[in-house]
Amino acid sequence: MLGYRMFFTVAGNRADIVRLALEQLHAWLRSKNYDADALTPQRWTQLAPDVEGLLLEHFGQDGSHSVRARIIETITGNRWISELTVHVPKSAAKPSWVWLDIDAPDPDDVPTRKTTWTGTPRLARGVLDVLDARDGVARLASAPQPVMPVDLDNVIDAVRDPDRRGLLFLAGSNDDLPFPPWIRLVGRLLKETVGLAAAYVLDTEATALLRKELGPMHAVAPGTIRTYLPGVEPGSEIDAIRHRVLTTQRILREDEGPLARLLGWKARESGIEHPLPRIATRVASQLQQMEDQVLLDRLMPAAHPAPTLPRQLPDAEIESPEVSAAAPEPETETPVPDRLPERAGTSEPSVADGVEHYLALRSLVQSVLGAQDVDTTALDEIARLATLGRQAEKAHADLAARLEMLNSRVAEADEARRELLRRLEDEQLEHAAAAQQLVRAEELVRSLRGLLAKAGQAEAAWTTNPTEDQLFRPESFADLLHNMSRLSYVTFTGDREVTFGLDAHDPMGTWAAKAWEALLALDDYARASIEGRCDRDVDGYLRQTPDGCRGFSANRHARDESEDVKSNPRFRERRMLPVPPEVDPSGLVFMAAHFKIAKAGMISPRLHYWDDTRRTGLVYVGYIGPHLPTKQTN
Numbered sequence: 001m002l003g004y005r006m007f008f009t010v011a012g013n014r015a016d017i018v019r020l021a022l023e024q025l026h027a028w029l030r031s032k033n034y035d036a037d038a039l040t041p042q043r044w045t046q047l048a049p050d051v052e053g054l055l056l057e058h059f060g061q062d063g064s065h066s067v068r069a070r071i072i073e074t075i076t077g078n079r080w081i082s083e084l085t086v087h088v089p090k091s092a093a094k095p096s097w098v099w100l101d102i103d104a105p106d107p108d109d110v111p112t113r114k115t116t117w118t119g120t121p122r123l124a125r126g127v128l129d130v131l132d133a134r135d136g137v138a139r140l141a142s143a144p145q146p147v148m149p150v151d152l153d154n155v156i157d158a159v160r161d162p163d164r165r166g167l168l169f170l171a172g173s174n175d176d177l178p179f180p181p182w183i184r185l186v187g188r189l190l191k192e193t194v195g196l197a198a199a200y201v202l203d204t205e206a207t208a209l210l211r212k213e214l215g216p217m218h219a220v221a222p223g224t225i226r227t228y229l230p231g232v233e234p235g236s237e238i239d240a241i242r243h244r245v246l247t248t249q250r251i252l253r254e255d256e257g258p259l260a261r262l263l264g265w266k267a268r269e270s271g272i273e274h275p276l277p278r279i280a281t282r283v284a285s286q287l288q289q290m291e292d293q294v295l296l297d298r299l300m301p302a303a304h305p306a307p308t309l310p311r312q313l314p315d316a317e318i319e320s321p322e323v324s325a326a327a328p329e330p331e332t333e334t335p336v337p338d339r340l341p342e343r344a345g346t347s348e349p350s351v352a353d354g355v356e357h358y359l360a361l362r363s364l365v366q367s368v369l370g371a372q373d374v375d376t377t378a379l380d381e382i383a384r385l386a387t388l389g390r391q392a393e394k395a396h397a398d399l400a401a402r403l404e405m406l407n408s409r410v411a412e413a414d415e416a417r418r419e420l421l422r423r424l425e426d427e428q429l430e431h432a433a434a435a436q437q438l439v440r441a442e443e444l445v446r447s448l449r450g451l452l453a454k455a456g457q458a459e460a461a462w463t464t465n466p467t468e469d470q471l472f473r474p475e476s477f478a479d480l481l482h483n484m485s486r487l488s489y490v491t492f493t494g495d496r497e498v499t500f501g502l503d504a505h506d507p508m509g510t511w512a513a514k515a516w517e518a519l520l521a522l523d524d525y526a527r528a529s530i531e532g533r534c535d536r537d538v539d540g541y542l543r544q545t546p547d548g549c550r551g552f553s554a555n556r557h558a559r560d561e562s563e564d565v566k567s568n569p570r571f572r573e574r575r576m577l578p579v580p581p582e583v584d585p586s587g588l589v590f591m592a593a594h595f596k597i598a599k600a601g602m603i604s605p606r607l608h609y610w611d612d613t614r615r616t617g618l619v620y621v622g623y624i625g626p627h628l629p630t631k632q633t634n
Helices: 014-031 122-130 149-160 179-189 204-214 237-242 248-253 256-273 278-299 321-326 351-369 376-454 458-463 477-486 496-505 510-530 538-543 563-567 569-574
Strands: 002-011 043-048 051-059 065-075 078-088 096-103 132-135 138-140 145-147 167-171 197-202 225-228 490-492 576-578 588-590 594-596 606-612 618-625
Touching: 002 256, 014 065, 014 078, 014 096, 014 122, 051 278, 065 278, 078 122, 078 278, 096 122, 096 278, 138 197, 145 149, 149 167, 149 197, 149 204, 167 179, 167 256, 179 197, 179 256, 197 204, 248 477, 256 477, 256 496, 477 490, 477 496, 477 510, 490 510, 496 510, 496 618, 510 538, 510 606, 510 618, 563 569, 569 576, 576 618
Parallel strands: 145 197, 167 197, 490 618
Antiparallel strands: 002 096, 002 132, 043 051, 051 065, 065 078, 078 096, 132 138, 167 225, 576 588, 594 606, 606 618
């Protein structure tokens, strides 16, 4: 699976681009103790016992120069493929570019069956350090770049640039924020976006000026990091929602590692999903044809001379009545070996063994070449065919690996397309349901205000405002877990990392907000149950929510799992979720009841809980994450 894709154009001295990129490739290979010098254009070479390399070089009729290096590493049975492509057109009016792909093992091939994370490659950092890399007008570097007022116009151009492919991160500052430490912190948070996104840290004055230039909706506040997607539309309130903000509170309270991984996922997703320029696909096609020819040459290496054997026939001249009667005398004298094969368990040579070897060799020559004589010409031909066979066998393995990679990419693209279609259909359904709920809520508010007006409470009907706590909605699932302390009767006992992982699929935070609504409903349910205002279970509470309590759509709640899930040990085990010992001495209970947070393809997040209000007075949430396995999801 494609785990990392870096693509950028190059400014600066065109003559040095290929040389500098290949120097970094060789330095990276040497750092891994691989034989970098073995790389030779137009042929596969062995760089280490489990490492192969292919270097392709193409000079186009239009004067362009293209180079591609593919390194295949087999680590504990899993294949990692690094592919670096560099293209320099003849015309200075056309941009040169660099493209780096890292193919990671498919999760299904990894024993843990977890998603294979592809970290920022050292090769990517090395190339960025020696080339002036650009995404449109944005500068790609191995660390965030400080921005003063004199540099701000270039940054604003990069934000607005319609040709930008990847993300752009801006961090804001003020006089209360020490600038050098802030730059270092931003660098650690964005370390997994290197090569995939541009990153800038604005000083105090530049932060204020940016607000004036882009407007408050698209500005970046001091102490925050904002993600600008391609296609920024300053002044548009709807567009401003697309460009998410990592708040100061999240930066301070959350671990750097999960935040860096989250930002890295977003940058990888953006880089992989954005189509490559047409020139890149055309060059890739040319290089692919060259690679195919290299593989064919390995299958048919007739031009390569076969090794010449010593002009000696081992054991061929041993006197034997059977042999001398059938075999003609050789034209030239052939020396007899100093020693003949030894018998098992004895040091004495065996004439019979020598005869047996000769007869076997003559039979081989007859069956393979159709010749009767065992002479040096026949043996040279046997050696040539053996060499050809070994090369063909290796080429066959290479072709099989190539087909496997291509089939894998086709399968990934097909599955991604199907998943996107499912997500689109699900999002359309979600949008339609939300629009319907909004209409109903507006009608209800209008009706209640009318009733209040008739009762002489018109002023209250129009001036009552919700409190800040009532308006709170988490920006992410990490934000949701941090604010669990706001709830009095709900406790989270699940795997926080699984819940954090949903943020990579929820860029707008809509799922986190819906999950929060479900938690609020559970909190009010437990409160009402303890106070004696509700004698029903959660499902009954949602269908007949007491006055003053928060609810949730009963259609999005399941009080139990299907019989298929309950009777399948593997499915049931995944729903055995943690609770404190006072709830169950084993520390686990089967949490069948759950909320359907959203319908979104194979992710479709779910919230599983255990209602223990009758004993401990609490509701335990043991899981917030992707849909757990069923027959349908598997």
